[in-house]
Amino acid sequence: MSTVEKQLDDLKAQIADEVPDDISISDVSYEGPELVIYTRDPKKFAQNGDLIRTLAGRLRKRITVRPDPDVLSRPTDAEKEIRSVIPEEAGVTDLDFHADTGEVVIEAQKPGMVIGRHGSTLREITQKVGWTPEVVRTPPIESSTVSNVRNFLKQEREDRRDILERVGRQIHRKEMSDDEWVRISTLGCCREVGRASFVLNTPETRILIDCGDKPGAEGEVPYLQVPEALGAGAQNIDAVVLTHAHLDHSALIPLLFKYGYDGPIYCTEPTRDLMGLLTLDYLDVAAKEGRAPPYESEMVREAIKHTIPLEYGDVTDIAPDIKLTFHNAGHILGSAVSHFHIGDGLYNVAFSGDIHYDDTRLFNGAVNEFPRVETLVMESTYGGRNDFQTDQADSERKLVEVINETYDKGGKVVIPAFAVGRSQEIMLVLEEAMRKGKIPEMPVHLDGMIWEATAIHTTYPEYLRDELRDRIFHEDANPFLSEQFNHIDGGEEERQDVADGDQCIILSTSGMVTGGPIMSWLEHIGPDEKSRMVFVGYQAQGTLGRRIQNGWDEIPINGRGGRSNTLQLKMDVETVDGFSGHADRQGLMNFVRTMNPRPEKVLCVHGDESSVQDLSSALYHEFNMRTFAPKNLETFRFR
Known part of the structure; x- marks a missing residue:
């Protein structure tokens, strides 16, 4: 027996x-x-x-x-x-x-x-x-x-029941080692934004946290081939934990099953659904752009089948020596700060994933109270010394001002937006502004996956900010059902009609202008001097969005019929800060300042080199704690 x-x-x-x-x-x-x-x-x-x-x-x-x-x-x-x-x-x-x-x-x-x-x-x-x-x-x-x-x-x-029974036996197996130590290895997103991936190791267990791609950098993937990850065989990974569904954290989760992984994925329920939506679209975009997709759609289905959803606050055994608890990260729907309790009180590690410290229209701010935390692995996207975002109320006023100016000129407002998170935040701002008469009533066209992502948000209102959740429970007050919102589902013909029509607002993926329907809107509306493109989200280095933001007005674009063209961008370009799903420098400092208990060590990751070094230095000087700005392929041993 x-x-x-x-x-x-x-x-x-x-x-x-x-x-x-x-x-x-x-x-x-x-x-x-x-x-x-x-x-x-x-x-x-x-x-x-x-x-x-x-x-x-x-x-x-x-x-x-x-x-x-x-x-x-x-x-x-x-x-x-x-x-x-x-x-x-x-x-x-x-x-x-x-x-x-x-x-x-x-x-x-x-x-x-x-x-x-x-x-x-x-x-x-x-x-x-x-x-x-x-x-x-x-x-x-x-x-x-x-x-x-x-x-x-x-x-x-x-099949799923067989998987769960097998996972259950793995979780509750007898511990084989008498050694006690904890290691974290960095496989990506160190001194860079994107391809987030880490391995949490004990003598007993190996956990992979996130497995994403790098926006605007085809082929740059996490270092999965090293012995700490898949180099020793996919079967040596006991579990995968996914902090949230954005592709820089989730895109390559299905790839693990292509390599032979057959274990559980722990995430929240909305993260599971959004991962399915975004990874299938990721494959679709790759095919349309003539790139070989890294895995087949069957692997996405395998990932969904192996997912074990957890709710915020549930303490869950995921290995003989590790308990996992998710807490709201305030970043996107279902995003989670992941807290690992290791051994019988041996050590505690929290991975922030991506966080937003303050409340937003969509979400309550990130949770930072835990029973114990010795080490925090924290994102640093806006960790630079000058990375202070505009107050959200000021940002909303500026967006309203930009829309009114463009409307008065007879132009259209094009907003590249992430389908998940920023789009819904902007939708709420626009719905209220029109309802209160701050901007003229006009169509708001939603292109790409934005409408589908919005539908998923309304399926899980318990993950949204309290006031918004209450509004969604009453259908007549559901802001996402406002008559101004129009789902673009007629392809190029409908886009042409919109471009030829009256003033309007267009929310379109992709948020960093790396492909998708936004490229079509650039062709249709980019040459119009009366119109304006408004960036409301982070533009990573190497993306077309960052280049346009920095002043490029000649845009390489694949024309209809597959020909490569150069587009003259004549529309104005504006950046409205304050809508990011990430905490700014002050928010990151406040997250650590008010964290209870405060960690002994912080690893600053997921930021450009200057950002992680600036934040690491600031935390050290402010709180007298040990801080690190690790490079990829470093290993830290604790205990």
């Missing part, structure tokens, strides 16, 4: 001792980080609301209770009972029964009403029908991504 089998037998006996005599325990198993308890008496389990909480506390494990398949009521009967329990105003749109696990997935417009106060309605459902309810939100804006991901995971339930 393996150590895991012995452990499960012991747990089954312990649980049987803890529960009342009239509740049977037929089996226990691991599925990913969760302990699943099977019982022939799910209704009695549900009647005792504190029982699962008590068991979880005593066993120090996340617990799910499922009914034995042979005690389930028929789905047709169960559906009637379930609908009688759930208030009609919850807006149930679908019920999907899975007899193999005894779960019923309930899709509703208002999931909170299905859950009930402290889970009371869920318990009532189980008490009546025995099935274990799982609740998901019906997207207020129809999202093909959310629908495709949910349908795909439904089709792959059997």
Whole structure:
């Protein structure tokens, strides 16, 4: 008998001792980080609301209770009972029964009403029908991504369950080493922006954190071939942790499966969906530009199938010696500061991912309170000594001013924007400005993936700022449903109509002008002296966006028919700071200043060379802590 089998037998006996005599325990198993308890008496389990909480506390494990398949009521009967329990105003749109696990997935417009106060309605459902309810939100804006991901995971339930059981056994295996140390190796994004990737090593476990590309630098990928990563074989990586979905952090996650990785990816649920959206588009753009894509779309599906979503604040075992907790990073939807508790109190490391310290229209500011943190690996995108962004209110006033000036001249405003995060932030600013009469009402055309990304935002309002979340819950007040917003879905013909039409605002990907529909807008509107391009996001070195920002007015562009042309850019170019999803220099300093507890060491990463060195020096002088501005392929040993 393996150590895991012995452990499960012991747990089954312990649980049987803890529960009342009239509740049977037929089996226990691991599925990913969760302990699943099977019982022939799910209704009695549900009647005792504190029982699962008590068991979880005593066993120090996340617990799910499922009914034995042979005690389930028929789905047709169960559906009637379930609908009688759930208030009609919850807006149930679908019920999907899975007899193999005894779960019923309930899709509703208002999931909170299905859950009930402290889970009371869920318990009532189980008490009546025995099935274990799982609740998901019906997207207020129809999202093909959310629908495709949910349908795909439904089709792959059997495979996914096998994956989770295998992962669960890996997590709860017996530790093999008596040594105690912690290492971090840098595989990318050091003294540069992009290709974020790190390895967190212990004698027992190897975790890969992020695996992205470098904007505007084709072929520059993380150093995955080194022994600390894939050089020793993909099977030596125990888990992948993805901080957020932007391509400079996620683009090459699917590539791992091409190399033979078969383990879990931990991220938030919206990060999973956005990763699917962005990586599939990444492949599409590569194909359109005649570049060989680094992996096939099948690898994106593999990545989604291997994802284990975690919620903010849930402490989760991801290895025998490592617990992971995600916290809001305030950067984009689902972005997470990733906190690792290593060993039995041995060491604690936090990876900031990308952070925004202050509240924005979209998100609450980044969380920086932890039980313990000895080392912080922190982004430094705006860490330079002069990297102070304009106050957001001032930025919004300037954007309004630019739009009004352009409108009065009879021109159009073209805003290159990241599909995820900045676009939704700008949409909120524009919706309010038109509603309050600060700018004239005019069409706001959304091109590229912006509409789809917006639909995903409305699917997960619990990840948004409190006030915005409340507005989305009320459809008549959902700002993203404003009639000014028009999804460009008619291709070049519709773009030409917009270019020939009256004043308007165009939000288009890509945000750094590295490809995508923004190139078409440059052709259509770039030669118009009355119009204006407005940058509202970071433009990395080497990108066309940075060159235009720096004054280039002759733009290399692939003309229709594949010919290479030079475009004369006559439209004005403006930069409006303050909308970035990244903290500026002051925000980064404040993140560390108010961090509780304050770390002993900080590794400054994800910034140009001067930015990481400036921030590293400032943190050292201000807080008298050990700071580093590492290069790629450095290893730091702690303990």
